[in-house]
Each structure stands twice: as C-alpha cells, then as structure tokens.
Amino acid sequence: MSDISHEVAHGMVEAAHLHISAVPVWAIAVPLIGAILAYVIGRRSERARDVLAVAITILTFGLVASMCPVMLSGDKIAYTLHSPFTLYEPTFVVDPFAFLIALVTSFVWMLATIYALSYMTHEHARNRFYLFSLLSLAVDLGVLLAGDLFTMYIFFELLAIFSYVLVIHVETPEAMAAGRKYLFIGITGGLCLLAAIFLLYHYSGTLEITSLAQALEGIGYLRYLICALMLIGFGAKAGMFPVHVWLPDAHPVAPTPASALLSGVMIKAGAYGIFRTVNMIFTPPAEVAEYGATVIEHAATWATATNIGYVVIWIGIITMFMGVILALMQENSKRMLAYHSISQMGYIILGAGCAAYLGVEGVLGFAGGLSHIINHALFKSCLFLTVGAVYYRTSELNMYKLGGLWREMPFTALAMFVAVMGISGVPGFNGFVSKSLLHHAIVESYHHHGDPLLGFAEIIFVVTAGGTFASNIKMFIFTFLGKKPDNIKKLGKVKPAPLPMKIAMGALVASIILIGIMPNLLLSIVVPAAGLHAFSLHGIEHLAEYLTHPLHFFTVEGVLVASTELMIGGIIFVTGIRFGWFHWEHKIPRWFGVNYWYGKIANAFIWLCQKPITIFDRVVNAVYMVSAEKFLWFCKYPSTRLDEGIDQGYLRVANGFLGVVGPSTKLDEDINKAYVKGAKGFLRLAGPATKFDKDVDRAYIKGAKGFVDFAKGPATRFDKRVDKGYVKGTEGAVALARSPVARGRRVRFTGTYDKLTTFGADPIPTIVVLVSNWFIQINMALVGVVAYPYAFVNYILDLISKKPGEPITSIGEKTHQFRETYKPTMPHVESIGFALFIVAVMLTIYIIYIALEYLLHF
C-alpha cells in the first residue's frame, strides 16, 4: 500500500469543505429556460432551434463539468435559493457521488441531442420533442443536484411527467399504452416516495439528504416501511423488480435518442435515489465509520442497514437474472436492450445492497455500483444509438430480419461491437471495471457471514453476465454479420450513418475504451464519493490504490472471472441458437410474469370502478331518492290518512246524524206533506181567486176591448156587457168567501200537531238540521258578498268592452248566475290535514326537546 494512496484516502475521509456556488442552479436553469426558448424559436426556424438545443446541452455539460475540480478534492458545493414567497426554500447540494452521475447525464444528453439532429428528421412534432427533452434534462439534473428530499421529490415527479411525452412521441396505440403504464407506475412511485418523505420529515424533523438512521432508530419497524416506500418510489424509475414492468414497453417505443436517454440516463435518477436511501439515509453517518461496526451504540443502526442491504442484494439478483432471461428471447433489438437495462440495473442495485450489507467494509459494492451507473449509461446509450442508426437507414428493428450490414455501415458496426464488449465486461472495456468491483463485493458478502445463499447469488451473477454477453453478441452477429436477408437487399445499397450520429457514437465509444483502459479516470471521483460515506479507512485506501496503479485491476482472478462469463455466454449462444431457446418467450405462460398480475389487478380495479362502484353509486343515489320519496310519502301519506280520516269522520258524523235524523225524515216528510197540503189548500183557496183574477184580467181585457168597441161600437152592446161582468164578479166573490171557511181550519190543525210530536221526540237532529241550514244560508250570504263585486266589475267591463246595441246582462242577473254556479265547498281538506300534521310534528319535536332539556337538568 503506497503512501500516496493512504494520503489521498485520508484526505477524502476528513470532513468535506462546503463551497457556496450557484453553479448547480444554473446547470438546472439553463436547460429549463433553454427549452422554452428553443420551443419559441422552433416555431420560426427548425435550423436555429437545432443549433440552440445542441448549444444548450453543451453549455449544461460545461456547467456541470466546471464543478469537477471541487469534486476531485472531495468537497461539496451547496446553494440555497432564498425566497420568502415560496412554500419551501429549495436547496442544492452537490457531492462527488451526485456530481459523477450528473456529469454522465449531461454528457450523454449532449450526445443524444447531437444524434437527434439527423434522427429526428424522420419524426413529426420535433418542436415538442426538443422542448420536453430539454425540460427532462433540467429536472433530471434537478433530482441529482437537489440538496433536500423535498426539492428532489418535486424534480422526480416532474421527470416522470416530462419524460412521458418522450415515451409517447410516436402516438401509436402501443406507444400510448406503454406511456400510460409508464405514467401510472411513475406517479404511483412518486406518491410512495412522497409518503416516505412525509414520514421521514415527521420523525426526523429534517428533509436534508443525510444520514437519518440514528433519528429513525426509535420508531421501530416503521423505518422498514419508510425504506420500502422509498425503494418502491425510486425503484419504479430504476426498473427494479417488481416495479419494472413499464420499462420494456416504454423504452423501445420512444424515438431512439429518447430511448437512449431513458435507458441510459433517466433510470439512473432512480438508481441514485436507491443509493441515497440505502447507503446514506439508512446507514450511520460517515463520522462513525472509523470506529467500525463494533461500537455498541451503533450496532442497532448497523443492523438495520445490514437487513435492508440483504433484501436489496436479492432484489438486485432477481432483477438482473429475470432481465437477462427475457432479453435472450427478444427479436426486437430495442426491446432486448430495454430488458438489458433492467438486468444491468440489477447489478447496480446489487452494488447498493452489498455496500449496505457489508457496512463499513462495503466500499467495493458502493464503488462498483456507482461505476456501473456511469458505465451502463455509456454503453447502453451507445447500443441504443447504433440500433437507432441501423433503423434510421433500414426501418427495421427485428434482428432476425437484418444482416450483413458491416460493409455498408462499418462505423456503426464498430461502435456496436465496442459497446457489446463494454456491456459484457470484457477486459479493456469499461464494463470490466465495474463488474469486477461488483463481483468482489458479492464474493465478499458471501464470505462476510458465510451465507450459502449469497454463494448461490454469486453463481447467478456470473451466469447473468454470460447471458448478457450471449444476447448482445447475438444482436451484433444478426445485425451486421452473415448474409443480407431479402428485405434488406430490396433496399439496395444502405448508406452509412450520417455525421451527427457518428459524432455521438464515436464519443461514446471513445469513453468506453478510455475508462476500460484507464479505470483511474473514473475512480478519481468514485473514491472521494466513497469518502463521504460510512466506509472504513482501509477499504477506501484499498480503492485509492487503483488511482495510482490502474493496472492492478487486471488481476489474474478478475480476468479469469471475465473469461468464465464469456465462456458461459458462448455456450448459451451456441446451444440457444441450436435448440431455438431464443424463441421461447411465447411459450412461457403469461401468468408467470409480474406484468400479467399488474394487468389483472388493474383490470380488476377498473371492473370494480365500473361495475360494483357504479352500482353502489346508483344504489346510494337510489337509497337517497327513495328515502326522500319515503320522506315525502311520510309527509303525504299520514296526512292523506288523516285527510281520509277526517273525511270519513265527517262522513261518519254525517251518517250518524243521518241515523239520528231518521225520525226527522219523517218530520221532514210530514212537514213536506203539510206544506203540500197547505199548498194544496192554498191552491184550493186560490182556485177561485185565480178564477177571479182571470176574470178580472179578462174583464180588463174585455173592458179594454169593450172600451174600444165602445169607442167604436153602439151603446146598446155596452149595457149587455156591463151586465154580464157584474154577474160574473158576484159569482166569483161568493166562491172566494166560501172556500177558506170550509177547508182552511182543518189543514192548520194537522200541521201543528205533527210538528209538536216530532219536536218533542228528537230535538237534537232538528237543531242540527237547522244549524246546517243556517250554515248554508250564511255561506250563500257570504257568496252574495263576493258575488256582487264580481258582478259589478263584470258589468263595468261589459259596459266598456261591448259595442252599443249588444245585450248587457244586468248586475242582478250576473249575481244570480254566480249564485247558481257557485257550489258551497269546505276549505281544501288535504291542506288542513297537512297543517295539522306539521303542527303535530312541531309539537312532538318540542315535547322531545322539553323532555331532553328536562332530562339534562337532572
């Protein structure tokens, strides 16, 4: 162990200096403002926008890279945006760990934007693409450079939304479906993260991204829940099992530059979060590392980290193995690469897990994970870009329908070859560096406690690496070597990739090889990053050794492991081709995949919303309306009953009266009879009188006639007529005088007698009859009061409106008519009933209230 490395390591572990600088804020603000600027300019000129977009990404990369000197010395940069008006003052803290990921993010973004210059000429809605691409860059950097969980969450949520637009760029139904899945899993993850942040804030009182393990010790198992929520939140973005299901759908459907960014860079925001959670928030602070895990007061905290680490290791193992198995079976190159992203994220998660599991000794896991984040970003985006270049010229993504292109696209072929070597971990390429670190870490984990399961995990690790090699080399061979299939021959001569694409791919290839040959370039920042975490000094010293002696990487053991992996890969490739294993995807039952169950759950949920919930809604509504109706009925029905009751009561009373009145009917009849008789008597009485009357009448008429005659006629006839008249008059008078004496007395006597007898027997009915008669009389009299003004008004109106000469009914007659048509009625019985009911209810309430009050007093 050299003195220099010791010195370096020691320098790293010392408390970091804090530099106050606004560079991180500018690194976020430049693409944010630039995005809008590019959109506005893009509406005028596409050319200007392209130039601007590239310039912005270069500027952003420059800004991020400018922080390099500070980072190399292991210090931090911090900045707080002071504003009294916002809910929260966002802080930005950059340490070497965040810086390294931010650096590679802005680097790959720059290259992808250059690549897009030519690639996007085939696509629609270019303006939108650049707008959201630059916005995503800004918020992705925001996630990495944020100094507190709150700011980080905001950028994390926005990243899901902005990158969504990149995923669905082509707007085909399958892209929309993939985007939907992406959005919902992303947002759900974001909300899990938010819940975790709330809980962290509540129990620790701070939102800083720092070690909170000691503060969380007292809350029991809740800390595991918080950790799980954070892992789900970040893992959803990182493509971690079992929340990876969106990734193989969403990454391939995006346009290639966006795929490269999604797969290469954006999922690293999730990985970054996982590292922060597992290796920072839930592990003890760096200061205690020197004392090691043996210190009693930190033992419980370390135990938490170890437990979490163990689970995370296995999540990593499952993720990597599942990813590679599915990748082997893909035909579509982009989809295959997407599955490889899952698999490679498994390596990264494994690194985080090992680092936490090993505690202070976990520096190799940490360094391996972090290096793999960087390396994967480089080779995966390079792979996507090469696949995209082939697609750009041939419009074909199915590797089985490609072949023999290396002559026409030599540069692309070379780039893909280098990237394949990188992802397979061949010595001399960058993947070797991180994979051997990770392999060390998993082996060390196995030896740490001797857990045999972790020994098994190491085997999976190696097999996965072999599978990675097999599937990638398969893609390379099928795409560039062999014979051209017919569909490619039809295209004629395939042109090589355009210059911007070559620039992008070339830069990536260069960096893959550079890191592969000189791992110390990468490690010069990895070591300071590790220094800020709780790792033991000698571990960091061991790592720092590579800085001065990069060739120590290429040990016999490391190369041996790598060649084992390549051999396994070769076997898988050959046997796989021979036995057709690579077409098994459709043979696997669908229920085997997580996706299937997500789909089931989602469908069940939708069904739940559509069927029972809607039915429930209807039921609730129906219940309400029915109860309202019942209430109305309650209002109505009893009152109706009451009405009927009252009605019937009236009827009954009336009937009762009638029953009582029975005898009085007789009286009535008698009276009637008496009247009739009396009348008859009168008639009889009147009979002669009538005659007399008639006679008088006739006499008058005749008299008149006679007078006329007299005036006309001779005097002799006058005498005779006078004579006759006298005689008749005398006869009439005699008859008149005779009749009352003869009949009248008897009639009067009988009537009085009858009346007297009935009155004596039933006085009440008589009164009732009389009263009801009076009632009607009064009623009619009242009608008169109403009728007269009515008639009067009518008359006046008639006078005004009718033409002279038309008949006008007099007031008297109108009154009469009104009386005739008017039927005396009682007030509306229902309303009386209702009023009575309301009064009753009020009384009841009042009585209850009084009773309550009474009860309350005692």
Next chain:
Amino acid sequence: MEPVYSIRPALAIVISLTCAGLIGLTGKRHRNFREFWTLSAAVSKYIIVISMFPLVYHGGEYIFSTFEIIPGVGFDLRVDAFSMFFAFLSSFLWIVTSVYSIGYMRSLHEHSQTRYYFSFAVCIASTIGIAFADNLFTLFIFYEMLTIATYPLIIHEETPEAMAAGRKYLIYLLSASLFVLLGMVITYSLTGTLTFSNNGILAGHGTPEMLKTLFVLFIIGFGTKAAIMPLHGWLPSAMVAPTPVSALLHAVAVVKAGIFGLIRVIYFIYGTDLMRELGLGLPLAVAASITIIVASLFALAQDSLKLRLAYSTVSQLSYIVLGVALLTTSAATGGIIHIANQAFMKITLFFCAGAIFIQTGKKNISEMHGIGKTMPLTMICFAICAMGMAGVPPMAGFITKWYLCLGALEAGQPIFVAVLLTSALLNIAYFFPLIYNAFFMEPEKGAKKDNDPTWWLLLPIVICALASIFLGLIPRAPFTPLRLASVVVEQIMGGLL
C-alpha cells in the same frame, strides 16, 4: 385591535342586490346595459371587499350591526379574517365568471338571460352575506336565500331533466336547512347567544351527549351543501345547469358556503378545544376520507366531463373537511387554503368544459380525442389545473397536499396521508386520460383548427389557470390566500405559523 364600525360590509351585500334590481329593470331589451350592471357591480363589490382587506389582514375587524331580532341575536355583520378569505375569493371569482357568463350565454343564445343574471346577483349577495355573517342566525338567513336563489339557475334549461334536478336540489337542501335551524335553536337555548367567537361558544354548556347530537345536526345541515357522502346526491345532478353556474356555484359559492358554515360551526361555535375534548374530529375526518376515496372512484366511472368534474368536486371538498376535522395547525391551514386553491383550479376546469361544449358541442370525454391540438390554449390551462388537482408540485394543489399530509402526521394519524396520496393517484387516473387523449391523439376528421374560443371565454380561463400556478409557485407572497389562511388559523388555534 379595536373593531371598526363601518357600513362597508352591508354595502358589499347591498350592491349585488341593487344590481339584481337594476338587471331586472333593464331586462332583455338593453342587454349590453344589463351586462354593464353585472360587471360594474362585480367590480365595485370587489373594490369594497378589498378596501377592508388590509385591516383584516393585520388582525382587525369590521362590524356593522342593525337591530336585535331575539335577545342577544341581531342581524349583524362582521368581517374577520375568515370572512375576508371567503368574500375575497368569491367576489374576485364573480368578476371572472361574469365575463365568462357573457361569453357563454351569448354564444349559446340562451333564453331567459335576465332571470339568469338576476339570480346570479342574488346568489352572490347571499354568498357575501354568509361570509360576513356575525352570528349563526344571520348566516342561516343568507344560507336559505342562497338555496332559493340558486334554484332558478339550476332549472335554467327548463327541460324535464333540469326540473327533476331542481327538485332534487330543493329536497336535499331545504331538508338540510331544517337541521341547521334545529341545531341553531338548541345552541341558542344552551348558550343564549349565536355570535361566532374564536374560541367557540359552546364550551361549558350542555352534556357531552347533547353536544355530540347537536354536532351531528350541524354536520347534516351544512354537510349537505358541502356534499359529504352520502349527502352529495344533488351535486352531480345539478350539473344540468349552464356551465358558468356549475363553475361558480358548484365549485365555489354554494358548496363552499356549506364548507364555510361547517368551519364556522367547528371552530367558532364549538372551538378547537371543545372539539378535541369531545373527540368529534376523528369521525368527521373518517367520513371525509371515505368521501374522498369513493367520490374519486365514482369520478373514474363517468364519461360526461361535467359529471366527472362534479364527482371530483365532491372528493376535493372533503379535502377541506378532512383538513378542518384533523384539528391541527397545518391541517387547518391546508383545509382553509384549499378553499381558494380548489376554487381556482376547479373553476378553470369547468370553464374549459364549457368552452369545449361551445366550440365543439362535445360533452363526453370519449369524444374528446385530439382536442388539445385544435384548442391548445384551453387545453393547456385544463391540463395545468388538472395536474394541480392531483397535487403535482408547482401547482396550487400541491400546497394543500403538503399541509394536509403534515397536519395528518401532526395529528398522529398517518393513515390519512395514505388517503390523500391514494386520492392523488385516483385524480391522476381520472384526469390524465383526458389530457393525453387530448394532446396525443389525432383529432377527428373535419375538426376545425385553431378552435380556441373567444376572449370573453378564454380570458377567465387563462387568468384562473395562471392564478393556480402562482398560488403554487409563490404561496407565501404577501396578501395571498395562504397568508390570510395563516391569520385565520392563528386566530382560531392561537398558535403561530
């Protein structure tokens, strides 16, 4: 601070009523003149309200008292911070809605516009009356007035469906107000006063059982307007009303009047301490949580845009109830601030729904493919506010979510955090399909390009959408709802924020 005796509170109410009279007199023949009355009354009312703002903002009060009706209870008006919060909001949104109404009603050549504007003015007068009421009695009078004045607006279309909705509305709300009345009588007989007080008036009166029963009466009474499940049935069916009515009255005035009454009862009649003592917060919070989740599920199942928004309103209103019921500083702040946040966001969404209906005649979400490409500005505003509803960070809804979640944790009830976040997810689930279908699907053939509505309609939409961004970006700027809500919470909780 000494209260100031002033006629201004009364003036703010009277000006709308006068305006209603003038609208009635002017009538259909001079429609420009009639709309002039509406707008000028809206603006002058806003000026009156805002003239009282500075004093109230610093903790002062305005009082306007008239005659006593029963001993101890007068027809009195008082402007405190909470009154100002509500009055400020509704008088501002009246201006916006008036502009929108003019555009909407004229575009559709609606009938009976005079009746419409008349009722609208009366409604606003009642809303301000509710806000400024000094005691439960005054509040009740305006509350009833509001119910009745809204009826002609709901049945505006006069179709059988509208008439049925109107009947339903009356059944629900008039029966609810009986409960308020009963509760009021009991309160009066217990305490001998009905005047709101920062510390509540019921403490030390009656038995706990009595007070709990009384609380249930009040919850049913005010909760119906606030659409707490299962008392929400009238709200979705009232969506047959013209869109500006739905927007202002069912996102702001009517439903918020119920919320306002509820908060008055909880904090000014009962008081925080008594509520805690009786343990009344938790059951109400649970009821609110159920409403939040179940109403969101209902919203998912709707295809009609306005119905979806209506159920969303039901759900969002219970955010406020939940915040208030948790009885902690942050939660109460979150609840009260959501009155404003939800108002701005929901009114924009309704305005957009109306604009879509006017421009394309479409009411159902399934027909709205590619509408974002033909009506970009409208749909961008829609998307902003829909995301805000779901609580996506830079929008106003996030502020609510933040405070409510903190409040739930303060109250020691982390389960409500889960409720809120689930609801946020459901919000995404029912708003996002609309957004991405609008922007990323091809519009149907023959759809007009550049189909954004006239500026009469567009201006209110843009203003409200901008407001909901600003309320989320700079919530703590001076004179914003959040500051005012802090003043309110400080008064009722006695704590500093």
